[in-house]
Amino acid sequence: MRAVVLRRHGPAEILSLESVPDPTTGSEQVLVAVEAIGLNFAEVLSRKGLYGWSPDLPYVLGMEAVGVIEEIGDRVEGREIGERVLVASQFGSYAEKIAVTASAALPALDSYTPEENAAFGVNYMTAWVSLLEMARMRHTDRVLVTAAAGGVGTAAVQIASSFGCEVVALASSDAKLQLARNLGATDTVCYGNTGFPDQLLDTVGSRGIDVALETVGGHVFKACADCLAPFGRIVVAGYAELDYKLWNPISLWRAWRGMPRMSMESMYRGSKGLLSTHLGYLVPYPEIVRPVWDRLTTFVEEHKIRPIVGHVFQLADVAEAHQLMESRGSMGKIVMRV
Ligand SMILES: NC(=O)c1ccc[n+]([C@@H]2O[C@H](COP(=O)([O-])OP(=O)(O)OC[C@H]3O[C@@H](n4cnc5c(N)ncnc54)[C@H](OP(=O)(O)O)[C@@H]3O)[C@@H](O)[C@H]2O)c1
Structure with a gap:
């Protein structure tokens, strides 16, 4: 072959x-x-x-x-x-x-x-596991999605908006944000321009964000974590900005510095949580994966999501x-x- x-x-x-x-x-x-x-x-x-x-x-x-x-x-x-x-x-x-x-x-x-x-498979399972299994998204939640026009991002926007949630989509260009709006996002913020993160704070206002699905890392993660409402949950499913060279200690330090992290103090002061998932580590557990898959496929069929x-x-x-x-x-x- x-x-x-x-x-x-x-x-x-x-x-x-x-x-x-x-x-x-x-x-x-x-x-x-x-x-x-x-x-x-x-x-x-x-x-x-x-x-x-x-x-x-x-x-x-x-x-x-x-x-x-x-x-x-x-x-x-x-x-x-x-x-x-x-x-x-x-x-x-x-x-x-x-x-x-x-x-x-x-x-x-x-x-x-x-x-x-x-x-x-991978994109919709990642979005579903992050939003429903990890963050336990509710119909009344306001949900933020980063890299919202990508594979995982489009899946998350479709699932969250079909679930009845208000969706704030973030991406690096206006064309990408237009796609997110077409899929049901109610608000959009571009992190590819100089107005970020102020524009995000203006958009979410004092209501904040209940659930965030974050896959970019660096300053985008930090801005999303900062706008979580009390009881808000941010799920890190990726870190697309990750880039380093093993032989270059400065690039390693930059990568380490940009890793998504939250201090326990900021979590307990804000009553907010940092969660994470990686599908790869779930694959060996079909007894866990299969019921989740069944819930996901039932949902997309019911809501005619493609x-x-x-x-x-x-x-x-x-x-x-x-x-x-x-x-x-x-x-x-x-x-x-x-
Ligand atoms: N945890 C899991 O099990 C799991 C499973 C699948 C995927 N993921 C993660 O989810 C994310 C999306 O994956 P995907 O396969 O659906 O890819 P994708 O979203 O279709 O493409 C990656 C997107 O990441 C954004 N990005 C940010 N910084 C970037 C950089 N330095 N270089 C390239 N792209 C950058 C870009 O969107 P903008 O231009 O809008 O920023 C880009 O379109 C990735 O971080 C991936 O590792 C995790």
Whole structure:
């Protein structure tokens, strides 16, 4: 089969397709013929060597895909050849085939195209887990979402607005904020201009924010944490500003200084909380993940939510897809077709 093997860390141009042996199907695994792949910011960080959850080099890059079950391990029950599934994995999805533990292959949504399915799993689970499972969002909450036009961001805006919440969307450009408004955001603030964070404080006013989903870090995290109302919860699901070079102590110090953090004193003085989640560490616990997945899929079906597929590439154009995500130019999900 053809796959994108990460052999060293570096810029997007190091990525290309090569021929590798097909994966073998373990006894508790299913082998999936991949149709479409969802690109995640974590894969940009992995390529650069900045992602803690990556396996050792070399490995096939990629954490999610949609495809059709082609082979079933001898100890797997209840799965069928030809079943369309979404797969989540630490690695291996930038490929024509991927073998995963059967519990990590969840039923694809019938009403979605393969591209929409590829845009669904990681982003919507992250948004749902952050807002509903971690922050316990209520219908009356005012919710803030950063990087609101991105994969996780669009999912969070759709989920929170469909839940009945007032949504304040933050992003780095007006075009991105327009997309967030189209998806249901009631207020928008651009952190790409000089008026930030004052404009955020003006927008949220004395009412403040009840729930924030934050994925940028640095001064954006700080501004969001500062506008939490009493009983407010901020969930950190990412840190896209993270950038450092291992051999450069100043860049390491800057990265450390920009890490999202809150002092216990500011939490108890403000009755507010800092929470965090990482889907990767939940994958080994299907008994926890599956009920959450069922709640999420029921919700999106009830509210007729469709993922925002912003850009579609061929897998052979993986380097361009990474360049787009890194450039901060993408809106919605970047998907690669196989
Ligand atoms: N915890 C989890 O389980 C989990 C799962 C999936 C994703 N995530 C995190 O959620 C975030 C969004 O992921 P995604 O895959 O949906 O990506 P994405 O939002 O589609 O793209 C990343 C976005 O981050 C923002 N950004 C801020 N600083 C950036 C920088 N220095 N370089 C590039 N982009 C920057 C950009 O939006 P603006 O230009 O509007 O700032 C960009 O569009 C990431 O931080 C990712 O690591 C976490």
